[in-house]
Amino acid sequence: MYKLSKVILAVSLSVFSLAALAQPLPGIGRTATPNEIAAWDIDVRGDFKGIPKGAGSVALGNQVWDDKCASCHGTFGESMEVFGPIVGGTTKEDMKTGHVLSMVDGSEPKRSTLMKVNTLSTIWDYINRAMPWNAPKTLTADEVYGVTAYILHMGDILPANFVLSDKNIADVQKTMPNRNGMTRNHGMWEVKGKGDVKNIACMKDCIKKIEITSVLPDYACDAHGNIAEQNRHFGAVRGADTLLACNPDPSVAELNRIYNSPYRATASAPSTIVAITKPASVAPVLVETTGLDMLKQNKCTACHGVSNKIIGPGFKEIAAKYKGDAGAEKRLSAVVKNGGGGVWGGSMPAHGNLKDADIKTMIQWILTSAK
């Protein structure tokens, strides 16, 4: 009897320890070292908790900006070509009130970073963790202070001779144009919050007159490619053949555009089900080749379109520029490897990680096949 109750006790103890998961979990994980925490704990909060010591002048920021930022964001931080504008739309009056007036009256068509942000820490933190876009976490703390100062200078918030540092950044925060522009007074932070928009579930005769207020404009008829090729060719419905419906009498040029559209999934797909016979005169040029595949794999196409400029020039534009230039392959290979600039008005970062043979294949494709 005594023995039996001991067994019962042991069993119930083991059940208890499983259910309660005594902490910490035995044998799982290990304590982080101070160096490990320092390496990863890079976030800077609105009250500047976490910002490292350092200082950077507007002039230093200007230098870094021109080298590493302007190609995407524009020389004055105003560009909308790649990302949203960083500066613009704020006034001296906004700096006094802490509310950006153009956010209310809609006088700026596109909201800039300086119009939106309330906390300067966010700009510092984001540049530090994620910029430059193609080489994040490569700036020194002083450079991050400098670029932050330069952005504020472009936004007419800091003078040209300003040096931003961990000592004065909290004071600069007090001049941020939209520092009072945030509200947390809404019901969408927590699951138990209350919604702000009310509808009722009416079932019968809910509306007297139904009026269509918006439709897709005609010019956008085929902006999303051929919807027929975005639906099954069997089943309850089909997709509308918008490329042709929107081009009732297509010219050869239009047909070429249609057949080279990125949505012609057949180009790279192992299928012939989108069986459209094409007259030889408008046969598409298949752009899927080893060279282009490599350009995509190596993320060159993040900055270069096949035919158009994105950040750097399009491959087709490069091919046109160097047509008949026997030395182009060698020179361009060197630019890819080591970086360069000036030719197209921006700068190309170095790509030392790429193999020479791969660079050669890609450059040859650009010069001979980019059409």
Added chain:
Amino acid sequence: MSNELKKPGRILRAPENFIDASLSQAITKDGLNEERRNFLRKSFVTASAVIAGGAALTQGAMAATFQGDPNILNHTEYDQALGLPVTANPYGVPSKFEVNLVRRESPGLTQVGGASVSFAPLQGLFGIITPSGLHFERHHQGWHDMDPSKHRLMVMGMVKNPKVYTMDDLMRLPSVSRMHFIECGANSATEWGNVAVPTVQYTHGMISCSEFTGVLLSTLLDDCGYDKKNGKFVLAEGADGSGMTRTISMANALDDVMVVYGMNGEMLRPENGYPLRLVVPGVQGVSSVKWLRRIEVGDKPYDTKDEVSHYVDLQPDGQQRQYTSIQEAKSVITSPSGGQVLLGKGFYNITGLAWTGRGKITRVDVSADGGRNWRTARLETPVLSKALTRFNIDWVWDGSPVILQSRAIDDTGYVQPTINQLRGVRGTKSIYHNNAIQSWKIAEFGEVTNVQVK
């Protein structure tokens, strides 16, 4: 029509792509009226002419020559031949005939693919689980295929014992498997001001639903001894170039937030955060940080880029709502939907998806007259908290123009609003959290388009 066929440069759709059912319905039931003829010519191009050859398009001619469907009368390339062996595809892939249902970018929405979004093809998906390869993508600085043996998760900040976990550690811990949707806060953002995109893929395709497997975040917070008194918020951070960061309230973190490695029975796909991501159920997708490498416990929100510069909702008074996290109740009819064409009059199954970040969907109503009258749809099981719910409803189309809508109601009693109700409170510039009722107009000839109604 035969004249058009001879026109040089005219594109001819090959016979095997021709839509037998729609043509026979068009001819045998409704005749070939001018509108239908015009539509067929425009939308299905010359397919009908290729098959039937212009003058042959009459009931009499069809009846006289019709002996039966050649797909039935003749042997096929499949029934008289040997098929492929097992493991021809060691990791199976969809049929080659499914090539059209893929993730797509919305042209002009973003300038660079590394900071962009691809939309899930909701118009062709069934049930509530999104195939892993079709889960929508949102990357801020491109994606990587990260080596799981080198991946680490650090839990630090206001904890007794800051710890480092390997994948080995995490996969030994008590695991949970739960179905949840992930919806980008900017899903349907293009529609705040007016109709901007043609199909449900682009209006609503930034939502997907998966069965996720992983560890509850609360398990790890307990393991590190988080500060129960002052630890009010958690910062989650990714291991990619963007170092994605988002603040999650401690109440949320302890409730149902998961540190996830599994997705639909396999490991996460690289585009979805392999080998480790956060899943914050019911909350906009940006909080479900991919490639998760750090959790910090703190006493204040972190004011990260995507809490200050983006994912803030501008209101008419110029103030921006910050930390608008919850995805409120929403639904959309996925078929028939924008850009699709009905095959003819008669029976259709209207099908769609409903979801809410506040709990469970309790009801979905469907209107076929632009919101004047409503009928309640069938909800397919399972109906789960913070997961997609599939609804279906029978419908017979009489060939007249209609406007289809769906309206979700959740277990808090909240009713999905109209776009004008949303605009009345929030204006048209808040970008995020557009959960409006979607309207699809069906024209007399069966073409479905995206419209907004009042």
